[in-house]
Amino acid sequence: MSMHTISARRTSSNQVMPIRRDLKFQLPADKVTTWHRGSEHLSHFVNTFSLFLPSGERFFIDAVRAYRYRVEDPVLKEEVMAFIAQEAMHGREHRALNDVFIAAVPEAEGIERFVTRLLAWLKHNAPRSYRLSGTIALEHFTAILADQVLSDPRVLEGADPRYAAMLRWHALEETEHKAVAFDVWETVMGRGSRAYVLRCGGLLVATVVFWGIAIPSFLRVLRARGKLGDRAGWRLFKRHFVTETRFLPNLVKPWATYFRPDFHPWDHDNRHVLSQLDTVLGEGAY
Ligand SMILES: [Fe+2]
Numbered sequence: 631m632s633m634h635t636i637s638a639r640r641t642s643s644n645q646v647m648p649i650r651r652d653l654k655f656q657l658p659a660d661k662v663t664t665w666h667r668g669s670e671h672l673s674h675f676v677n678t679f680s681l682f683l684p685s686g687e688r689f690f691i692d693a694v695r696a697y698r699y700r701v702e703d704p705v706l707k708e709e710v711m712a713f714i715a716q717e718a719m720h721g722r723e724h725r726a727l728n729d730v731f732i733a734a735v736p737e738a739e740g741i742e743r744f745v746t747r748l749l750a751w752l753k754h755n756a757p758r759s760y761r762l763s764g765t766i767a768l769e770h771f772t773a774i775l776a777d778q779v780l781s782d783p784r785v786l787e788g789a790d791p792r793y794a795a796m797l798r799w800h801a802l803e804e805t806e807h808k809a810v811a812f813d814v815w816e817t818v819m820g821r822g823s824r825a826y827v828l829r830c831g832g833l834l835v836a837t838v839v840f841w842g843i844a845i846p847s848f849l850r851v852l853r854a855r856g857k858l859g860d861r862a863g864w865r866l867f868k869r870h871f872v873t874e875t876r877f878l879p880n881l882v883k884p885w886a887t888y889f890r891p892d893f894h895p896w897d898h899d900n901r902h903v904l905s906q907l908d909t910v911l912g913e914g915a916y
Pocket residue numbers: 687716717720721800804
């Protein structure tokens with residue numbers, strides 16, 4: 631596909647310009663193990679995910695930055711700047727969450743260190759096209775998570791308001807910039823069969839690696855807290871994430887849309903969720 635057609639596709643489907651918002655959430659440290667409905671299982675599921683984020687966001691920024699000089703479209707250039715600024719803010723706020731998490735559960739530090747080392751290794755050893763492929767795959771994944779957080783209020787119902795506001799803010803900005811890295815990818819890789827194979831391979835590898843680390847890490851945190859055998863905790867976890875909100879089962883279908891040869895993140899047009907920005911920003915940022 632020519633550069634011209636790619637720009638046409640972008641302008642017709644995506645006119646959301648991400649905005650840098652320098653927000654601090656001052657999460658109450660004493661709630662870190664129980665901020666979600668008083669449950670360690672629910673809270674640590676999200677806390678464990680957070681351990682991946684400061685170094686993950688850094689990795690995404692570097693992967694996009696490595697190709698920034700190839701972007702000529704002035705709108706996409708501006709979006710890239712905003713993407714970098716947003717991911718930097720997310721990294722900072724998740725750093726704050728991880729610090730209080732690690733203070734309460736010291737075992738979490740080893741998990742974060744492992745993820746940081748893995749990403750640093752990839753940064754120096756994987757070709758930049760692979761790193762951008764992994765980035766757009768994980769951006770797809772975070773966009774799906776974000777869509778669920780924002781479209782089903784039950785996902786964060788009963789959570790401490792500051793933790794909930796921080797996660798909603800992150801979800802809103804992930805939605806705003808969900809196509810930025812992808813559009814950089816199409817600009818530099820095009821939409822031929824090589825790009826398709828590399829993009830889909832990136833999602834498969836990223837999915838296996840992510841869950842392959844996330845699940846044992848979550849179990850390790852629960853074990854450290856003496857909650858691994860807590861049946862009531864697991865029942866609540868199952869009810870919340872599987873049966874009631876269907877948060878986990880609902881990941882599968884949108885995940886698979888990525889394999890369509892003509893996939894674009896804004897095919898799923900969920901711009902309406904961005905109307906929550908004012909409420910979220912009014913509620914929890916300090
Ligand atoms: Fe982010």
